[in-house]
Amino acid sequence: MREGEYKEQFNYAIAASQDPGSTFKLASYMALLEDKKVDTSTLVATEDGTYRIPGHTIRDSHGGIGTVSVKRAFEESSNVAIAKLINAAYQNDQEKFPAHLYDWGLNKKLELQIPGEGQPVIKNPKNRSWNKKQTLPQMAYGYEMQITPLQMLAFYNAVANDGRYIAPIFVREIRRLGNTVEQFKARVINEKIVSDETIKKAQELLEAVVLNGTAKSLASPLYKIAGKTGTAQVADANKGYRVDKKYQASFCGYFPADNPKYSLIVVVNNPRKGTYYAASVAGPVFREIADRVFASDINMFDPLKEQKFTGSLKLPEAKAGERKATQAVYKAFGIKALFASNSDYISLDTNKGVVSQEVKITEGLVPDVSGMGLKDALYVAGNSGLKVLVRGSGKVVRQSLAAGTSVQKGLPIILELE
DSSP states (O other): OOTTOOOOOSOHHHHOOBOOGGGGHHHHHHHHHHTTSOOTTOEEEOTTSEEEETTEEEEOTTOOOOEEEHHHHHHTTOHHHHHHHHHHHHTTSTTHHHHHHHHHTTTSOOOOSSSOOOOOEEOOTTSTTOOTTTHHHHHHTTOSEEBOHHHHHHHHHHHHTTTOEEOOOSOSEEEETTEEEEEOOOOEEESOSSOHHHHHHHHHHHHHHHHHSTTGGGOOSSSOOEEEEEEEEEOBTTTBTSSSOEEEEEEEEEESTTSOOEEEEEEEESOOSSOOOHHHHHHHHHHHHHHHHHHHOGGGSOOOOOEEOOTTSOOOOOOBEEHHHHHHHHHHTTEEOEEOOOOSEEEEEGGGTEEEEEOOOOTTBOOOOTTBBHHHHHHHHHHTTOEEEEEESSBEEEESSOTTSBOOTTOEEEEEEO
16 A cells, blocks of 8 residues: 555454454343243342452453342443352253354354354363363353454344344445346344244344433433443453453444334443443444444335324424425325415414415405415515515514505515514
């Protein structure tokens, strides 16, 4: 590259295999729920926020949260809670937990349409690096494994998709001279990763994180978000975790949670500005992207329900003006309003739900243009022979000549708009 140029040469989304950290807790809890080892109401003690296993101490970054339900432990992303639960459930049958991950397909590449995908690494007791005392509880919260961001996202997408695990595609078809020469469909990796009961509970857990947990600052009043924060310490290839500590902040989820259309993961490596926690670093980026997608996708908005407005209902606010134009606007929005006048120009009493007040235009008299927009006011007053002067913008709130007085052709009338 020439000096001063920048080129992205490494696709982190598909190639960067790393410890996923807390976003992986979803898979751990799903294994426990599927095996009936816990329910979302099961209590777990986080004590002082530390859990000592031989040769290592697992910690909660913000200290213990006491004895709480599984749901609350997930909301607060407790490392201690999930490590204790996984250890208790599978310590005497250590193959069973990674077997779930293998059955779901997390140990296999997604076989993407573009090259360079990283190989996921999910340990099992047959691996030489498996430690009978440490590996299981550390895998529980997303360590001692390697997964790319897109592989993690595909798993979350399966949860949003009611358990159907598919490989993402980037190209749907190839066209030549306007003709489709080849089409591609998403490959189904696993038709149903877990039971409907487990999927429903997993979805509820992800929604709870945004409603009451570590990502509650991401909640939107317009649509629901479901997801999980993840903060992981990144190991140095030569020095491990102990020297020059670096972190990865992530948020993985989908929206709208009650009718998922989009899944999204945001990963920020080695954030520089003061904090490295996912809710403060990756979460806001997720929300900003989601907001823009929501604003640009008309299908995410609730459809307007057709309503018949009567005299007891309030109509949407509208300016006085041409009757046909007002009728067209109401019709376009599916609003049935009662038009009690066939006058060309009308004023509106939206509080009464009836568009009935006729604007009387009498030759030789000053018309009443109050409430009209500028276009209609100019037309009506101008056709009455008046010279129109305008102040402000919006709709007419005052006119300098009283309605009903005699018109002298060319007489100026000042219209004030707000």
